[in-house]
Amino acid sequence: MTTASFTQNGKASTVKTTFSRETSVTIEIEADPAIVWALLTKASDYPRWNSTVTAIEGTIAPGEKIKLKSTLDAKRTFTLQVKEVEVEKKLVWGDGQGNRTYTIKKNDRGSVVFSMSEKIGGFMFPLYANMIPPFDQSFEQFARDLKKESETIMRTK
Amino acid sequence: MTEELFNQEFKGLARPLKSFLLRMTASLADAEDLVHDTYLKALNSLPTFRGEASLKTWVFAIASNLAKDNARVQKRWSENVTDIAKEAALSNNQFFQEAMNIRMTSPHGQFEVKEHIAFCFTCISKSLPLEQQLCVFLKEVYDFKVSEIVIILGVTEAMVKYYLHTGRSKMITLFEGRCALINKNGVCHQCSELNGIFNPKQDTQAELVKIELVKEAEKGDKEHLFDLRMQILREIDPLQSKAADLQLHHLEHNRQVMEKYLEKSTD
Numbered sequence: 001m002t003t004a005s006f007t008q009n010g011k012a013s014t015v016k017t018t019f020s021r022e023t024s025v026t027i028e029i030e031a032d033p034a035i036v037w038a039l040l041t042k043a044s045d046y047p048r049w050n051s052t053v054t055a056i057e058g059t060i061a062p063g064e065k066i067k068l069k070s071t072l073d074a075k076r077t078f079t080l081q082v083k084e085v086e087v088e089k090k091l092v093w094g095d096g097q098g099n100r101t102y103t104i105k106k107n108d109r110g111s112v113v114f115s116m117s118e119k120i121g122g123f124m125f126p127l128y129a130n131m132i133p134p135f136d137q138s139f140e141q142f143a144r145d146l147k148k149e150s151e152t153i154m155r156t157k
Numbered sequence: 158m159t160e161e162l163f164n165q166e167f168k169g170l171a172r173p174l175k176s177f178l179l180r181m182t183a184s185l186a187d188a189e190d191l192v193h194d195t196y197l198k199a200l201n202s203l204p205t206f207r208g209e210a211s212l213k214t215w216v217f218a219i220a221s222n223l224a225k226d227n228a229r230v231q232k233r234w235s236e237n238v239t240d241i242a243k244e245a246a247l248s249n250n251q252f253f254q255e256a257m258n259i260r261m262t263s264p265h266g267q268f269e270v271k272e273h274i275a276f277c278f279t280c281i282s283k284s285l286p287l288e289q290q291l292c293v294f295l296k297e298v299y300d301f302k303v304s305e306i307v308i309i310l311g312v313t314e315a316m317v318k319y320y321l322h323t324g325r326s327k328m329i330t331l332f333e334g335r336c337a338l339i340n341k342n343g344v345c346h347q348c349s350e351l352n353g354i355f356n357p358k359q360d361t362q363a364e365l366v367k368i369e370l371v372k373e374a375e376k377g378d379k380e381h382l383f384d385l386r387m388q389i390l391r392e393i394d395p396l397q398s399k400a401a402d403l404q405l406h407h408l409e410h411n412r413q414v415m416e417k418y419l420e421k422s423t424d
Contacts, residue, residue: 032315039319048326156318157303 008113010143012136020121023135027143030111031150033088033104039149040091040102049149052138061085066093072138097122114146158212163203166212167196174220176395177299180279181290182229183412185396185405191227195220210308214301218309221291234283234415236331239347241418242280242411252410253354256403260355265402268355270364272400273348274338275393278386280411281331288312289324296321297387329383338365339374339382355403 010027029036039049043056043066054074058066062085068078083099084092091102098120105113118135158166171192178188198219199206206215224230235241246252259266282290288310295301295309306317337343352361365371370385395401395408 032313034313034315035319038316042323045323048323048330153318153322154315156322 010140010147012139012143014134014136017121019123019125020119021125021129021132022117022119023139024115024117025136025139025143026113026115027147028107028109028111029114029147029150031154033106033112035153036104036112036114036146036150037088039146039153040104041085050142050145052142052145060091060093070138072133072135114143116142158203158206158208160200160203163200163212167199167216170213170216171196172394172396173299174216177217177294178220178224179395179408180282180294180298181224182227183279183283183408183415184229185409187227187229191220191223194223198223210305214305214308217295217299217301218311221295221309224291225287229412231287232283232416232419233286234280235418236281236284238280238284238411238415239277239335239345242414243347245414246410249410256355256406259402259406263402265397265399267399268352268403269400270348270352270361271368271389272393272398272404273351274368274370274386275390275395276404276407277336277345277348278328278390279395279408282328283415284331285324285327286320288316288320289327292317292320293324293328297325297384298390300391325383329379332383332386333379338368338371 008026008028010025012023012025014021014023039045041060043058043060046053046056052071053068054071055069056066058064060066060082062082064082066080066082068080069076070078078095080093080095080100082091082093084090084101089104092099094100098118100116100118103115105115107113116139118139120132174195175188175192178191179185182188182191195216199216202219206212210218260268282293285293291310292306295306296303301309303314303317303321306321307314310317312320333340335343335345337346338348349361349365352359352364356364368389370382370389373382373385395404398404
């Protein structure tokens with residue numbers, strides 16, 4: 001299996017196999033990891049800064065269930081479980097079809113490298129693969145929005 | 158610092174401190190108690206004050222910590238508090254009788270639109286999460302720098318910036334959606350309506366256009382309009398202004414209404 005290549009330019013890439021699809025995006029953000037983390041984990045605040053999310057209900061905390069509405073499929077509400085929380089480092093949520101992973105890493109320039117990836121798949125994947133829209137554009141927009149909002153907050157005087 | 162010097166300096170801080178605590182609690186009695194508690198705690202801790210921060214920052218840190226434990230500070234109000242309180246006031250004759258009495262007899266009983274703008278902000282800001290509300294008031298109204306708020310709240314600079322930005326953004330969005338002073342389609346005209354009641358001989362429109370916030374509204378710069386709103390709050394001492402008694406009466410009413418409303422919501 002091929003792994004998605006990670007560059008920090010905010011350009012998404014997708015790797016497809018017969019039984020899975022993985023989309024990833026990575027971007028450098030000039031902000032404190034605490035700010036990026038606060039934005040990623042405050043569910044009700046998402047629609048204010050993230051143009052790809054119309055609503056998230058619930059609490060983003062270990063084991064909690066959240067209900068997410070996205071511009072990718074406006075009519076659908078995704079019920080997801082928060083599967084992993086490593087403060088200011090890693091957040092994973094998902095359902096039976098796949099997981100979305102967010103990671104934040106400090107770099108030596110005092111910025112952070114933010115990555116997000118989503119892998120969906122399974123034995124039944126070939127049957128419904130064509131019904132799932134591509135994530136690339138939405139991922140790139142998510143990363144851009146997060147970068148913009150984090151850096152705006154960081155510049156607050 | 159000697160006790161004598163502290164007492165002298167505290168006198169100068171007591172007014173902004175009390176106004177800050179009034180805006181956080183929406184209760185004059187609680188604000189007075191908290192000022193007193195802050196004084197005692199600061200006096201007892203005076204040997205630990207090393208002057209690394211200003212006395213004002215140190216005293217506001219003690220006050221903010223005490224305020225965080227206050228039940229009225231902890232209660233989050235609804236964003237539409239002014240609608241809920243208006244409905245309650247309309248069915249409460251006594252409220253208007255008392256208010257009119259204050260208007261006619263108190264030297265601090267005038268009604269001014271600017272004062273009501275400040276009052277309105279105080280009420281609606283209680284819908285913010287506490288950290289956001291504290292950061293917005295400390296920075297925008299009481300002139301603390303981000304580095305001083307870090308000391309006052311004991312959180313990182315990054316988080317102060319986050320609370321400040323999110324608090325500001327939410328208040329900007331709320332007023333943009335509600336306030337008829339800055340948005341022609343805004344649903345809330347209470348400051349104009351009340352001006353008509355308390356100052357019936359005044360031309361309300363003429364009064365409104367004297368206010369910078371209203372004059373600048375058409376330009377639509379939301380951040381600037383928020384800054385102008387904050388300027389109004391900075392200029393008004395809610396305990397000493399010409400409208401203080403009337404606005405305090407109004408605040409007491411809104412707080413009681415919200416407390417009942419929140420009680421019902423949790424039943």
